[in-house]
Amino acid sequence: MKRIDHAEASSHFIAAREHVEFHDKRLWDLRQKRDREAAAVPEWEELRSLASQIKEHTLARLPDYLAQFERNATASGMRVHWARDAAEHNQIVHELLSAHGARILVKSKSMLTDECEMRAFLETRGIEIVETDLGERIQQLDGEPPSHIVVPAVHKLRTDVARVFARTLGTDPKNSDVSYLAESQRRHTRPYYVKAEAGMTGANFAVAETGSFVVCTNEGNADLSANLPKLHIASIGIEKMIPRIADLGVFIRLLSRSALGSPITQFTSHFRAPRPGSEIHVVLVDNGRSERLGMHDFWHSLKCIRCGACMNTCPVYRRSGGLSYGATYSGPIGVIIDPAFNLRKYSALPFASTLNGSCSNVCPVKIDIHEQIYKWRQVINQRNQLPIVKKEAMRMAGKVLSSPKLYRAAVKAANAGLEYLPRSMIYNPLNAWGRSRELPKAAGGTFRDWYVRHRGAGK
Amino acid sequence: MSARDDILARLGRNLPLCPPLPETPLFDSPASGLKEKFVENLERMGGEFVELPAKRVPGWIREKFPGAAVILSAAPEVAGNRPLESIRDPRELEDVDVGVVRARFGVAETGSVWLSETELKVNALGFLPQHLVVLLEMSRLVPNLHHAYRDSGFHEARYAVLMTGPSATADIEGILVRGAQGIRSLTVVGC
Numbered sequence: 001m002k003r004i005d006h007a008e009a010s011s012h013f014i015a016a017r018e019h020v021e022f023h024d025k026r027l028w029d030l031r032q033k034r035d036r037e038a039a040a041v042p043e044w045e046e047l048r049s050l051a052s053q054i055k056e057h058t059l060a061r062l063p064d065y066l067a068q069f070e071r072n073a074t075a076s077g078m079r080v081h082w083a084r085d086a087a088e089h090n091q092i093v094h095e096l097l098s099a100h101g102a103r104i105l106v107k108s109k110s111m112l113t114d115e116c117e118m119r120a121f122l123e124t125r126g127i128e129i130v131e132t133d134l135g136e137r138i139q140q141l142d143g144e145p146p147s148h149i150v151v152p153a154v155h156k157l158r159t160d161v162a163r164v165f166a167r168t169l170g171t172d173p174k175n176s177d178v179s180y181l182a183e184s185q186r187r188h189t190r191p192y193y194v195k196a197e198a199g200m201t202g203a204n205f206a207v208a209e210t211g212s213f214v215v216c217t218n219e220g221n222a223d224l225s226a227n228l229p230k231l232h233i234a235s236i237g238i239e240k241m242i243p244r245i246a247d248l249g250v251f252i253r254l255l256s257r258s259a260l261g262s263p264i265t266q267f268t269s270h271f272r273a274p275r276p277g278s279e280i281h282v283v284l285v286d287n288g289r290s291e292r293l294g295m296h297d298f299w300h301s302l303k304c305i306r307c308g309a310c311m312n313t314c315p316v317y318r319r320s321g322g323l324s325y326g327a328t329y330s331g332p333i334g335v336i337i338d339p340a341f342n343l344r345k346y347s348a349l350p351f352a353s354t355l356n357g358s359c360s361n362v363c364p365v366k367i368d369i370h371e372q373i374y375k376w377r378q379v380i381n382q383r384n385q386l387p388i389v390k391k392e393a394m395r396m397a398g399k400v401l402s403s404p405k406l407y408r409a410a411v412k413a414a415n416a417g418l419e420y421l422p423r424s425m426i427y428n429p430l431n432a433w434g435r436s437r438e439l440p441k442a443a444g445g446t447f448r449d450w451y452v453r454h455r456g457a458g459k
Numbered sequence: 460m461s462a463r464d465d466i467l468a469r470l471g472r473n474l475p476l477c478p479p480l481p482e483t484p485l486f487d488s489p490a491s492g493l494k495e496k497f498v499e500n501l502e503r504m505g506g507e508f509v510e511l512p513a514k515r516v517p518g519w520i521r522e523k524f525p526g527a528a529v530i531l532s533a534a535p536e537v538a539g540n541r542p543l544e545s546i547r548d549p550r551e552l553e554d555v556d557v558g559v560v561r562a563r564f565g566v567a568e569t570g571s572v573w574l575s576e577t578e579l580k581v582n583a584l585g586f587l588p589q590h591l592v593v594l595l596e597m598s599r600l601v602p603n604l605h606h607a608y609r610d611s612g613f614h615e616a617r618y619a620v621l622m623t624g625p626s627a628t629a630d631i632e633g634i635l636v637r638g639a640q641g642i643r644s645l646t647v648v649g650c
Binding site: 022026029030043050053054056057058059060061062063066067070076082083084088132133134135138151152153154156157158161178179181182183186189190193194210212218219220221223224227228238243245246247248249250252253260262263264265266267268269270271272273274275284286290291293294296299 | 469479483486500503550553604607613630631638642
């Protein structure tokens with residue numbers, strides 16, 4: 001399988017300047033809103049610790065909690081199915097739809113169904129699928145995967161959406177008013193809730209104690225998808241389990257604050273049993289998760305609650321766009337999850353990071369994201385998956401960094417360069433770093449110069 | 460081996476060391492000003508708030524939604540003009556202009572109201588109408604989500620939703636649009 005070239009792919013995104021600038025600003029705005037919300041909750045850090053501990057505990061007892069969930073869900077009338085991988089998941093969903101004679105499926109956003117590439121599978125079997133989340137629908141109509149796990153079309157400007165909707169929904173191509181576009185999608189989608197024979201949701205949390213699962217949306221589209229058709233299918237990754245209802249207090253307080261900077265999503269919905277005369281089928285999906293649990297350095301990534309805070313804060317993600325990662329999960333969390341799915345294909349991704357650690361600092365469940373990124377780089381190097389250019393650059397850097405003499409000479413040369421080079425050499429089209437940013441003023445001298453001056457050499 | 464047993468066995472072989480499950484505190488703060496906090500957060504999330512005696516609610520609904528042809532109410536205080544008992548299929552709610560329901564309780568921290576099939580009668584009542592009016596007794600406010608999740612309703616209801624403001628989206632350029640898919644407005648009536 002071909003290696004994803006993140007740097008090459010992001011160059012296409014970067015080429016459209018107004019897109020990059022908006023993307024960067026919009027995601028940083030989400031990060032700042034998250035900061036304001038977090039600061040307003042005095043017990044924020046305690047909540048993060050609790051969330052992390054609850055998740056670690058649950059993962060370490062996952063077989064017990066999954067069995068408890070299954071027992072309780074079955075007792076209250078839900079049906080529980082198990083899927084080892086994407087193919088089994090898609091097969092189960094297709095069989096359920098066929099058994100109910102369902103031709104139209106309304107679904108709310110689920111990264112898991114994207115991970116399983118379910119839409120393509122079902123569409124070739126004659127099922128019409130309507131994504132009901134606005135962002136996900138835009139992406140579906142444009143034939144693109146989501147670029148962000150919370151805001152799927154965040155890389156698009158309103159004019160892009162107007163073009164997509166004009167082509168697919170017949171709206172006025174010249175009208176890119178956001179309310180007009182959202183209203184057009186509303187009018188287009190609502191009849192489907194009434195027509196569809198089946199509805200589908202993912203889940204943010206599954207609660208072992210009650211056998212129930214929780215879905216968070218702002219549009220209420222999960223509630224419409226689940227509460228109108230007689231068949232509700234919920235695809236749930238096995239790592240979504242938490243032990244008790246009371247634990248939801250911790251996670252719901254963290255989730256939307258971390259994701260969008262709002263105290264809660266507009267709709268936080270809890271499904272414990274089907275309505276009389278209808279059915280709920282839960283598909284519990286492994287797809288590599290049980291294997292990841294055994295990876296000593298990487299199993300903590302299973303704690304993820306998919307808030308996207310790490311993406312919003314990541315300078316590389318903000319300036320390269322989610323699609324450049326070529327994977328279902330992008331940004332820092334994607335960088336540590338994707339190589340576990342396919343090391344060769346995603347071997348460039350752990351290098352799409354500055355290792356600044358901001359991702360770990362905002363993570364509501366305290367995943368050591370940047371440390372895992374560093375560890376993946378080592379794994380990739382050991383397994384000989386580094387591209388030759390990167391290897392050569394690293395070899396040179398290794399030489400320079402391991403020799404004090406060479407290092408000092410390099411620092412001097414770089415500082416002199418910043419000071420004396422003409423602006424045209426730094427801020428020219430060939431130097432990506434000079435584009436849309438001022439380089440910082442070089443310090444007056446190096447730390448070593450200062451140290452030698454003040455403490456004397458040899459001490 | 461079934462997929463189930465296979466997955467459980469694979470997990471069983473890969474389990475990390477198990478840390479203890481912590482108790483979750485209630486994070487109590489002084490319980491004063493619950494109503495003010497509730498209203499502030501509800502309004503932040505795009506909901507509206509009014510306080511009225513229950514008997515004045517039907518008149519107020521007619522004033523607020525003068526064009527409403529179909530009003531469907533699950534709250535005993537408000538009659539509506541289509542009997543809820545006649546509903547056989549939730550899809551019949553497609554043309555409802557205003558839905559009315561009484562919440563079990565509210566959450567000050569987030570401005571949310573709690574609704575389940577017991578309150579809604581037909582779950583779609585919370586989503587398919589154009590507008591929703593939720594009655595809430597102000598003595599039924601809990602301070603935060605930890606208190607909310609101690610409610611026995613989560614163990615009993617088939618379906619329960621913490622609803623906080625109308626259906627909303629900011630999926631295009633972060634511009635907030637209210638009335639994305641479901642209800643265009645949510646008004647909580649303190650009564």
